[in-house]
Structures are given as structure tokens and as C-alpha cells.
Amino acid sequence: MVCIRFLKALQSVLDSRITVLYETHKGLGARFVDFAGWRMPVLYSGVVEEHMAVREACGIFDVSHMGEIEVSGPGAEAAVQYIASNDIERIVDGQCQYTLVCNDTGGVIDDTIVYRRSADNFLFCTNAINTDSVFCWLLEKLHGREGVEVIDRSGEYAQIAIQGPASLDIFKIAFGIDTEEIRPFRFIETTVAGSLAIVSKTGYTGEQGLEIYLAPASAPAAWDALMAAGAGHGIKPIGLGARDTLRLEMGYPLYGYEITEEFGPIEAGLKRFVALEKGGFIGQKAMVERAEGAPKSVLVGLRMEGSGVPRTGYELFSGDKAAGNVTSGTHSPALKYGVAMAYVAPEFKEPGTRLNMQIRKRSVECTVVAIPFYRREKK
Amino acid sequence: MEFPEDLKYSKEHEWVRLEGDTAVIGITDYAQDSLGDVVYVELPAEGDAVTRGETFGVVESVKAVSDLYSPVSGSVVEMNDAVVDGPEAINEDPYTEAWMLKIELDNIEELEELLSADEYQQFIEEEK
Numbered sequence: 001m002v003c004i005r006f007l008k009a010l011q012s013v014l015d016s017r018i019t020v021l022y023e024t025h026k027g028l029g030a031r032f033v034d035f036a037g038w039r040m041p042v043l044y045s046g047v048v049e050e051h052m053a054v055r056e057a058c059g060i061f062d063v064s065h066m067g068e069i070e071v072s073g074p075g076a077e078a079a080v081q082y083i084a085s086n087d088i089e090r091i092v093d094g095q096c097q098y099t100l101v102c103n104d105t106g107g108v109i110d111d112t113i114v115y116r117r118s119a120d121n122f123l124f125c126t127n128a129i130n131t132d133s134v135f136c137w138l139l140e141k142l143h144g145r146e147g148v149e150v151i152d153r154s155g156e157y158a159q160i161a162i163q164g165p166a167s168l169d170i171f172k173i174a175f176g177i178d179t180e181e182i183r184p185f186r187f188i189e190t191t192v193a194g195s196l197a198i199v200s201k202t203g204y205t206g207e208q209g210l211e212i213y214l215a216p217a218s219a220p221a222a223w224d225a226l227m228a229a230g231a232g233h234g235i236k237p238i239g240l241g242a243r244d245t246l247r248l249e250m251g252y253p254l255y256g257y258e259i260t261e262e263f264g265p266i267e268a269g270l271k272r273f274v275a276l277e278k279g280g281f282i283g284q285k286a287m288v289e290r291a292e293g294a295p296k297s298v299l300v301g302l303r304m305e306g307s308g309v310p311r312t313g314y315e316l317f318s319g320d321k322a323a324g325n326v327t328s329g330t331h332s333p334a335l336k337y338g339v340a341m342a343y344v345a346p347e348f349k350e351p352g353t354r355l356n357m358q359i360r361k362r363s364v365e366c367t368v369v370a371i372p373f374y375r376r377e378k379k
Numbered sequence: 380m381e382f383p384e385d386l387k388y389s390k391e392h393e394w395v396r397l398e399g400d401t402a403v404i405g406i407t408d409y410a411q412d413s414l415g416d417v418v419y420v421e422l423p424a425e426g427d428a429v430t431r432g433e434t435f436g437v438v439e440s441v442k443a444v445s446d447l448y449s450p451v452s453g454s455v456v457e458m459n460d461a462v463v464d465g466p467e468a469i470n471e472d473p474y475t476e477a478w479m480l481k482i483e484l485d486n487i488e489e490l491e492e493l494l495s496a497d498e499y500q501q502f503i504e505e506e507k
Contacts, residue, residue: 047441048416241415241442309419309439331418331441360421360437 019064020158020216024223028237035240036129038065043239050242051333054205055376057234058164060226061243067131067154068213069124069138075147076120083138083282084114084124085265087275091116096185096200098273100265101134102283106290107261110134111253111270113202115187123153123198125213127255141282158219162226163209163246166233171199171210174222174229179210193222204243206250206374245330248339251301251371257312257327258299258341266290267343268299269371297324297343301373302355304338305365315358316342316366323348323355332373339373340366380408383474387490388499389450391432394474395493398481402451402490405478406438406469409503414440417469420462422447422479427455429482431489436479438469447479451489457481 016039025032030041041062043050053059071079080088086099096115100108101124110130115123126134131154138150162171168179175192179199182188187200195218203209214222227235244254253259259268266274266287275281276288304310310329317323329340340357348355353368382388387395392410396403411417419439429435429449436447459478462468468477484490494502 042442043415046415245441307419309441309444311444331439333416333441362421 017065019062020219021062021064021160021223024220025062025237030237030239033240036065036127038128040065041237041239043241044237047239047241047245048333050236050238051245053234053236054164054207054238054242054246055334056165057236058162058166058170058209058230059205059236059238059242060223060230061161061163061238062159062219062223063161063211064158064216064219065128066159067124067126067128067134067152068157068159069126069131069135070151070153071122071124071138071142071148072120072151073147073149074120075145076122079142079145079148080114080122081279081281083141084112085274085281085283085287086114087278088114088116088122089278090275091185093118094186094188096187096202098185100259100270100273101137102264102287103261104283104286106264106266106283106286108255108259108264109137109261111255111259113200115198115200117189117198125159125211130255156215157213158216159211159213160219160223160226161203161209161211162230162235163203163205163207163238165207166230166235167207167209170226170230170233170235174225193218193225195222204252205246206252206372206376207246242333244328245333248328248330248341249332249334249372249374251341251373253299253341254328263297263299263343264290267295267297295346298346298349299327300342300344300349301369301371302326302329302340302342302357302366303369303373304340304357305354305367308338308357308359308362308364310338310340310357310359310366314340316344316348317356317358317363318348318353326357334374338366341371344368380412381474382408382496382500384496386474386496387450387493388496388502389448389493390502391448391450392503393448393450395450395490396474396478397487397490400484400487401456402453402482402484403478404450404480404482405473406447407499408473411470411473411477414438414443414445414469416441417466420466420469420479422458422463423455425455425458429453429455429480438466449482450493451482451484452486453482453484455480456483 324344
């Protein structure tokens with residue numbers, strides 16, 4: 001395993017991988033960035049324009065860099081229950097669940113969505129940067145178990161997300177499939193652009209929408225069909241830039257920033273995705289201890305009161321006293337002020353608490369606020 | 380992208396327009412396009428000194444923070460408050476509305492070291 005991990009790390013340093021939609025993005029005038037070993041579009045028309053398209057109409061994302069790891073066999077459900085923090089027994093076939101794969105100390109190896117396709121077939125959707133780690137971790141931790149097979153299926157799936165108020169209509173125009181009745185965190189298996197596909201009511205933007213897992217060979221045709229169907233509905237391709245501002249407005253954690261091998265679900269406010277009471281699972285003891293003890297840091301939302309854009313690593317103060325650090329921040333395109341997530345000492349966690357953020361040589365006031373920052377207006 | 384003929388350009392993507400003894404400076408169309416949506420600008424105050432090749436401020440887009448490098452040396456005689464209050468002007472009109480500083484030059488000959496519009500365009504082609 002060490003060997004595979006090393007070779008893949010070496011490969012990603014030598015040349016970033018591209019997705020099957022790379023030429024499509026080039027044709028759309030994308031600018032690219034190297035992200036987690038992949039050459040991905042960071043923007044097409046501009047972060048703010050793309051962001052608002054998702055909030056007001058529809059955005060289409062290539063998320064083929066994300067990984068898919070299958071756990072199958074008669075022992076699969078028990079294996080998933082042992083590996084992941086959430087209670088897999090709470091979901092049925094055709095349902096998926098946000099869950100964390102934790103290490104023995106209660107830190108996070110990855111946050112994932114796990115799809116229950118049947119009692120003996122589960123699919124983990126992983127962050128691109130963690131696909132190899134999760135795969136190696138599963139092989140190691142499930143080694144010797146009867147009736148469980150772990151397969152990295154990442155090469156067999158491209159992934160396209162469409163998000164925004166018009167996304168379901170556009171999907172229906174493109175493929176004739178009505179997804180209105182699919183509830184959040186449910187999925188169907190159907191045919192999209194000639195490929196067997198998983199279509200799930202999930203996303204990373206706070207808007208309604210779908211994530212489509214399909215064969216790489218069919219992805220360009222599916223993308224083009226969605227773009228054509230959405231032409232009259234304001235569809236825009238969305239890069240990683242707006243993907244980040246969208247998730248930040250919702251206060252969704254991003255691996256490597258809000259959740260790490262050190263800061264786990266207890267600190268990150270993700271306790272509802274940890275079934276502490278279920279049967280034994282990796283990291284359970286550590287997380288029970290973390291949950292019962294007094295945390296050193298708590299994740300909070302911050303709204304900037306003065307001008308300035310909060311960024312990762314900026315320091316927070318209460319008077320002269322160090323209060324914590326920003327994990328991610330941006331200028332919110334929808335709200336038009338700076339928003340950030342930060343780890344602060346528990347005494348500063350209450351909404352309404354005033355803190356100062358050191359931005360270069362300036363000290364700028366900010367306020368602890370509840371997450372999400374952005375709430376969709378009810379229809 | 381536009382690069383007016385009457386301006387001088389630096390390799391750090393600032394432009395200079397000479398008005399009498401005063402240099403007006405800002406960032407180029409290429410710079411604003413690379414930055415994306417500008418949401419914040421930090422500029423020196425009137426009376427502050429700026430030095431050619433050194434940072435005089437910061438511009439932030441939604442996605443990144445970038446330093447501003449002065450194309451000339453001198454002292455700031457006027458700072459554009461409007462661009463601090465409405466930094467989106469940098470994307471919309473980088474050469475006119477979004478001027479940043481007016482600078483009393485220490486040495487007018489410094490301007491000769493800057494690039495013409497053609498030279499600058501060639502420079503960014505090579506940089507791509």
C-alpha cells in the first residue's frame with residue numbers, strides 16, 4: 001500500500017491528471033488551477049457571476065476529480081458501520097448519508113457521502129485529495145474480514161453536478177427524467193447519455209440540485225446535453241472558485257481547512273454525523289472522550305464588520321488576547337460582506353461575540369454569527 | 380483587452396499616465412482580468428512616499444490577495460477614495476475611473492524605464 005501511495009503521489013507531482021471534460025472546459029474558456037493532483041477549471045466567466053448563477057438559476061460543475069470507493073459483499077454493511085462515523089443502519093437502499101472516516105484519535109481521514117445501493121453494495125464518494133488515503137485505510141482496516149471487498153472505482157466514474165433553482169427542470173429537459181420527487185439524500189440509478197448512472201439529490205452549494213455519477217465516455221455528451229437544455233434557463237459552467245464561495249456561504253466544512261487529522265467532527269460542529277452510541281467503530285473511544293471533555297477550540301462563523309477579506313490563517317484577538325484562527329474566508333458574493341469560519345477558544349463561541357481579525361497591519365472588527373451565513377428565500 | 384497608447388506600463392502590471400509633473404497610476408486591464416472580481420483595495424495616504432518596484436498597497440479579488448508594486452518613486456499627492464469605496468471600478472474601467480494614486484515624481488527619467496503599450500502587450504504574451 002505504501003508503494004501504491006508513493007507512486008500515486010509521485011505521479012501527481014509530475015503531472016496533474018485531467019478529467020474527461022478537460023477539452024470541454026477549454027472550449028468554454030476556462031482558466032485552470034492544479035488542485036489535489038488534478039488540473040481543474042477555477043473559473044470561466046468570473047467567480048461572482050458564476051456564484052450568482054447558482055443562487056438564481058443553475059450552475060454545472062465537473063467534479064470528476066472526486067473519488068468513488070466501493071465496499072461490497074455480505075459483510076459490507078458491518079464494514080461500513082465499523083469504518084464510518086454515522087449510523088449506516090439508518091439508511092435504506094437508494095439513500096445516501098454524509099459521514100466521516102476517522103482515525104483512531106478521532107481526527108478525520110475524509111468526509112464523504114456513502115451511497116447504499118443495496119445491503120451488500122456501498123459506494124463512498126471521497127474528496128480528490130483523500131481518495132488514495134481512504135482506499136489504503138479501508139484496505140488496511142478491513143484486511144482479513146470475511147465477505148468484504150474494497151475496490152477503487154474512481155476511474156470508472158466521471159461526475160457532473162448541477163445546482164440551483166432551475167437545475168431539476170434542466171435535467172428533465174436534457175434527459176426526460178423527472179427528479180422533482182426524489183427527496184434530499186436519495187438517489188436513483190438510471191440511464192444518462194447512454195450510460196448507467198447514479199443521480200442523487202445532493203450537492204455542496206445549499207441550492208437544490210443533482211450529482212450525476214456516470215461512465216467517463218458519456219460525460220462530455222451529458223455535459224453538452226445539460227448546457228443545451230439550460231441555455232434558456234441561465235445555466236453557467238462553474239469553477240472551483242465559485243464552488244468554494246458557495247460552500248462558504250453555507251458554512252460547509254472543507255477537508256484540510258475546517259476538518260483535519262487534528263480537528264475532528266466534535267470540534268467542527270459535526271457531532272450529528274457521529275453516532276457515538278452505535279456499536280464499535282474506528283475513533284469511537286477518542287470521540288466519546290472529546291465529546292465529554294472541554295474542547296480547546298470550537299468552529300464558528302464570523303461576519304466582517306469592517307472592510308477587508310478574511311483569509312485562511314488570519315489571527316483573531318479579543319483585546320490583546322489570542323482568540324483563534326480563520327480556517328477559510330471570502331467576500332460573500334450574495335451577502336456582499338466578508339464571511340469566515342474560524343476555530344476559537346470556547347469562551348468566544350457565542351453568536352454576537354465581537355473579535356478583532358488581524359489583516360496584515362490592520363485590526364478589523366468581526367462578529368461571531370450562526371452558520372449558515374446565507375439562507376435561501378422561501379418560495 | 381485594451382492598452383492605451385498614451386500610457387506607460389510596468390512588468391508588475393501597473394500603468395502610468397503623466398499629467399504635467401504628476402504621475403497617475405493604476406493597474407492594467409490584463410491585471411484586473413487576471414485578478415477577477417475585485418472586492419477590496421488598500422492604498423497609501425496623501426503624503427506617503429512610494430518607491431519604484433516596492434509595494435504600495437494591496438488589491439483583493441474574491442479568490443486572491445495581490446500586492447501592488449509602484450511603477451515610480453515619489454510622494455502621494457492624491458489617493459482615489461472612490462476606488463477604495465467601490466473597488467469594482469477596477470474591473471469596469473481600470474484606466475480612467477479606477478486610477479489609484481497621483482504621485483509627485485522624484486525623478487521623471489524613471490518613466491523611460493517603463494514599457495510602451497506595444498512592449499507591454501508583447502511582455503504579457505510571453506508571460507502567458
